[in-house]
Amino acid sequence: MKEAQPQPIYLRDYRPPAFLVDHTELEFDLYEEGAQVVSRLKLRRNPDSDNARASLVLDGVELELRSIMIDGVEVDAERYSVEGEHLEVRDVPDEFELETQVWIKPQENTCLEGLYKSSTMFCTQCEAEGFRRITYYIDRPDVMSLFRTTIRADQSLYPVLLSNGNEVEAGVLEDGRHFAVWEDPHRKPCYLFALVAGDLHCQKDVFVTSSGREVELRMYVEHRNANKCDHGLISLKKSMAWDEDVYGREYDLDVFMIVAVDDFNMGAMENKGLNIFNSSCVLAKPETTTDNGYQRIEAIVAHEYFHNWSGNRVTCRDWFQLSLKEGFTVFRDAQFSADMGSDTVKRIEDVTVLRTAQFAEDAGPMSHPVRPASFIEISNFYTLTVYEKGAEVVRMIHTLLGAEKFRQGSDLYFSRFDGQAVTTDDFVACMEEVSGIDLTQFKRWYEQAGTPVIRVTDFYDPDTREYRLTFRQSCPATPQQTEKLPFHIPFAIGLLDASGQDIALPNGATTQVLHLTEPEQSLVFQNIEAQPVPSLLRGFSAPVRLEYNWSLEQLKFLMSHDSDGFNRWDAGQKLAIVVMQNMISDGSRDVPEILIEAYRKVINDTETDQALIAKMLSLPTEQYLIELADEADVQLIHQVREITQEKLGGALREELKACFQRNVQSSEAYAVDALSIAKRTLRNTALQMLLKTGDEEALQWALDQFQAASNMTDQIGALAALVHSPFENDRAQALSSFYDQWQSDNQVVEQWFSLQSGNPKTGHLQAIKALMQHAAFDIRNPNKTRSVIGVFANQNLTCFHAEDGSGYEFLADQVIQLDALNPQIASRLVTPLTRWRKYSEVRQGQMKLALQRIKSGGKLSPDLFEVVSKSLV
Ligand code: ARG
Ligand code: ZN
DSSP: OOOOOOOOEEGGGOOOOSEEEEEEEEEEEEOSSOEEEEEEEEEEEOTTOSOTTOOEEEEOSSOEEEEEEETTEEOOGGGEEEETTEEEEOSOOSEEEEEEEEEEOGGGOOSOOEEEEETTEEEEEOTTTTGGGTSOBOOSTTOEEEEEEEEEEETTTOOEEEESSEEEEEEEOSTTEEEEEEEEEEEEEGGGOOEEEEOEEEEEEEEEOTTSOEEEEEEEEEGGGGGGOHHHHHHHHHHHHHHHHHHOOOOOSSEEEEEEESOOSSSEEOOTTEEEEEGGGTOOOTTTOOHHHHHHHHHHHHHHHHTTTBTTTBEESSGGGHHHHHHHHHHHHHHHHHHHSOHHHHHHHHHHHIIIIIHHHHTSTTOOOSSOSEESOGGGGOSHIIIIIHHHHHHHHHHHHOHHHHHHHHHHHHHHHTTOEEOHHHHHHHHHHHHOOOOTTTTHHHHOOSOOEEEEEEEEETTTTEEEEEEEEEOOOBTTBOOOOOOOEEEEEEEEOTTSOBOOOTTSSSOEEEEEOSSEEEEEEOSOOSOOEEEESGGGOSSOEEEOOOOHHHHHHHHHHOSSHHHHHHHHHHHHHHHHHHHHHHOOOOOOHHHHHHHHHHHHOOSSOHHHHHHHTSOOOHHHHHHHOSSOOHHHHHHHHHHHHHHHHHHTHHHHHHHHHHTOOOSOOOOOSHHHHHHHHHHHHHHHHHHHTTOHHHHHHHHHHHHHOSSHHHHHHHHHHHHTSSOHHHHHHHHHHHHHHHTTOHHHHHHHHHHHHTSTTTOSHHHHHHHHHSTTOOTTSHHHHIIIIIHHHHHOHHHHTOTTSHHHHHHHHHHHHHHTTOHHHHHHHTHHHHTGGGSOHHHHHHHHHHHHHHHTSSOOOHHHHHHHHHHTO
């Protein structure tokens, strides 16, 4: 008989839980062979349940049940049963204490969900459904409970024992063991539970809240990382202060802990009072961490901290509501990062991710709304759509309401739902209530998948001096949603006159937000002296594809004159895109003068924010060019982009050299302020462009910089320039001396892997296979797997899409092997294969074949099954 396939669950089937857990008492005994977990749950029937006589059903995966008692009495064998992933107990009273004892094996846990070992420490990851791998429980976010946790372990191996809340007791036991008891005064769903036991260094700090309470901050890391804690703690204090200032949110416990672990599926996790981080997302020092790394850490520390309110104090009713906490929290961390640095640059970075990767997801087989209606495996829905598009949706609400009303709405949301598990509808209702704005149509952003397209046309009539803009919106069909209703789209515009000045608009300002709600809408501007240049979708005010028939001259004009920084950058991107698309379609290899002149102007511009200038100097990526194509010819796109870079580098050699030298910094200590970062970025961008052309002087600069660098940004900047250059010997030498220098540092080795696997010069398939044989590679470590296999398949596109299909076969092999170890990582890694619709028929065939082979290869995890089967429909 064929084994049953995993079945989807539906939002429309939501029912309140039959039982509630008022109190959860856990006792962990950690040993080298495994762990014993005793749980005592104070249960009672939920008055809001629609089944007053239901049996008690608990979730549990890979648990060995050793005893089960109700109110202190052993439960008869015929009264309970364990089937699949459930423990059912029949004929239970309305209120009782259930005690279970289970045995688990954290040492053998390679999926990194539940309780597992990372290096020498025990740690947990429970979101979304990992708690059921620790003990039998009602593992759903609308069951909130008070937790008291006892941990017992060997004192010399695990001197540090941590869980959520406050430590209320600790002491020594027999046989060299010791214990600690933690109590969390806040009710929480079990996905926010955490436990850590290890031999860890602790760096302490303090934060005084606005109401004068002292909070102890602690960062726990392995001893070898003791000198990488400063930046995490600084970022934490900034986040705490910002959330008080901007959202009026204070921290609510006496201690806040961060732990860094090397083996982690995601970036980090917001467990109450005990955040657990992927080492690569929190550990930093100048010698090993790039500017990008510093900024990413600041953003992730903030993200997890902000969850304390948007996620923990107010949580999700069910996992379909995931964007309630993730979209809102990403929006909050984006506002924070904008405030800490340049808001324009932050916006550019976010929109780049959205347009390259989220739009591709929206157009792919796993396309889903911000609030999905069904899923097979919730882990597959921690997506760019739920996170980044979800944040865009919150951002649009912010635009529609204005900052003040938005704050009133968030205050209402936090006070009304504090301590509750709620829905995205509850969130939107608060925003409507404070503003009086009807968001009924707007809510389609939560329900309809796919990226809306807005086609803009315009007409200027010199006789009437009227300027008419017409907007047509549509949205492509997505799986299970063929018909789409019009969205409510806040569309920000400005008009520029011939001198590049903003024209005053009817609202009295220079930017106006239009409300597009119909399939087609027009707007007429009166008294316009001459044909204006429209600046459309300023600040990327909505996550849509914009179509307008720009001329190259208009784009060049906007590039230097638009008062909206985002649109200045975007005009440059669009100009480069049109140029490269023309080269692709007409076969020419000449870079038109207009692009060279536009870039010359950018490089020589020392007035504009240098961080923005650095962004403007980067050509759109191959990934984005692929995303924009109907049928992408990867080799051709790569070739044209390379040529464009080389020609720009050659034509602008003198300007680039001046830019490099202008931005060499004196030997002052490394600083992560915006200007220093911008200078390093500019210098390294210039260096890379010059080296691509084979410039000997630049080669010497790169070698010197590589040797002398006192920070990783400069060192790896020089190394990257060498890797992308034609200087083969220097490249090889630099790569190997870099490894010798940094082999003992995991975070640097990950960067070293990525640099090689992401580039066709160093990352052809044979080289990738060799990297996987390298002593530093470990397929069970997600960071290493991502930095070699993930980077190869997502960034090294000419090699991954090699004509003979070898890249696809390789990825399929790795995915199959990984699925047995870590389904979450396997199902994420397979993504590039699911995007087959973008490529030529031959490649489509090869990619589908690879997917077929995965599908028919044996028992798949639900994670991988869902992605692969949906991709083959
Ligand atoms: N809530 C975490 C965060 O975004 C991510 C947890 C991801 N867990 C998972 N199973 N995919 O901050
Ligand atoms: Zn999050």
